[in-house]
Amino acid sequence: MIDIHNLSFSYGDVTALEKVTLQEDKPIITGLWGRNGSGKTTLMKLISGLEKPNQGKINVNGINPYNNKEAMNHVTFMQENHPFSDLWDVEDALRFGAFFNKNWDQKLGDELIDMFELPRKKKIKQFSKGMQTMIKITLGLASKSPVTIMDEPSNGLDAHMRKQFYDVLLDSYEEHPRLIMLSTHHIDELEPLCEKIAVVDQQTIIRYEEIEKLKNYGVHLSGSVESVESLFGNSKIIDKRKLGKQMNVMIDEPFNADWERRAKEVGVNIEKAPLQDYLVNLTKKEGKKYEHA
Numbered sequence: 001m002i003d004i005h006n007l008s009f010s011y012g013d014v015t016a017l018e019k020v021t022l023q024e025d026k027p028i029i030t031g032l033w034g035r036n037g038s039g040k041t042t043l044m045k046l047i048s049g050l051e052k053p054n055q056g057k058i059n060v061n062g063i064n065p066y067n068n069k070e071a072m073n074h075v076t077f078m079q080e081n082h083p084f085s086d087l088w089d090v091e092d093a094l095r096f097g098a099f100f101n102k103n104w105d106q107k108l109g110d111e112l113i114d115m116f117e118l119p120r121k122k123k124i125k126q127f128s129k130g131m132q133t134m135i136k137i138t139l140g141l142a143s144k145s146p147v148t149i150m151d152e153p154s155n156g157l158d159a160h161m162r163k164q165f166y167d168v169l170l171d172s173y174e175e176h177p178r179l180i181m182l183s184t185h186h187i188d189e190l191e192p193l194c195e196k197i198a199v200v201d202q203q204t205i206i207r208y209e210e211i212e213k214l215k216n217y218g219v220h221l222s223g224s225v226e227s228v229e230s231l232f233g234n235s236k237i238i239d240k241r242k243l244g245k246q247m248n249v250m251i252d253e254p255f256n257a258d259w260e261r262r263a264k265e266v267g268v269n270i271e272k273a274p275l276q277d278y279l280v281n282l283t284k285k286e287g288k289k290y291e292h293a
């Protein structure tokens with residue numbers, strides 16, 4: 001479904017992506033997590049054919065998406081600042097969706113507009129942030145594109161609407177399995193939906209793994225400097241803070257019974273780090289990893 005190999009892209013002399021490789025050949029709901037400026041939006045634009053790679057290969061359902069009309073039948077990208085016409089209301093957006101997507105599901109589009117209680121005759125540019133997100137979710141899901149990409153799809157949604165979004169996305173996926181890629185800065189917001197996550201850092205994908213596996217990473221140790229230091233050996237430390245004789249560290253290792261036993265033996269507190277904290281520390285710039293030491 002998506003086959004990206006050694007992909008690089010620059011805006012003039014700004015390198016946005018470098019040597020990105022990503023393969024996914026089955027229907028899946030997958031997340032794209034990265035900090036500001038890491039390259040998520042650029043990658044989504046390249047997958048949907050809005051930009052041309054400088055180097056490397058990109059195929060979506062076997063076709064090169066750049067400047068390729070056929071790609072519209074395979075990929076839909078709902079951007080964070082989606083370029084809706086200033087003149088459009090909901091009805092216009094639905095008509096546009098129906099015109100450009102051969103798998104378009106009008107019934108689903110209408111149901112979602114009703115469920116989100118979006119006013120059909122109001123200009124989209126006058127919508128609140130949450131309402132703009134809802135119309136993008138509607139267009140993205142009703143497109144039923146084999147590859148559907150949504151940039152920050154929980155942006156501006158309140159807790160109730162976010163729950164509605166989870167439910168409709170999962171129902172729609174179950175009924176019509178496809179590759180759905182969702183980007184976010186806050187993994188907690190999309191974790192219930194995603195089977196895998198691609199972690200984007202410093203212009204490339206540094207991990208692409210099952211979320212259940214990634215969730216197991218991040219060992220947080222706290223205790224006296226001496227006892228904490230006796231534990232971590234050669235493990236990669238991704239966060240380190242010292243306060244007098246106390247030390248807290250986060251280690252890039254899977255949390256397991258062996259770590260628990262060893263920590264207990266030397267009287268060190270041990271916890272599994274929350275996934276968001278782990279990812280933030282994992283992707284800190286090198287020089288800033290130990291800034292609290």
Ligand SMILES: Nc1ncnc2c1ncn2[C@@H]1O[C@H](COP(=O)(O)OP(=O)(O)OP(=O)(O)O)[C@@H](O)[C@H]1O
Pocket residue numbers: 011014015016034035036037038039040041042043185
């Ligand atoms: N039109 C542009 N012209 C020049 N540089 C750009 C342009 N768009 C993005 N960039 C740069 O490319 C890099 C990647 O940006 P991108 O928007 O892909 O990141 P992102 O992960 O989506 O960020 P955010 O989470 O803040 O939206 C950044 O250094 C950014 O400044």
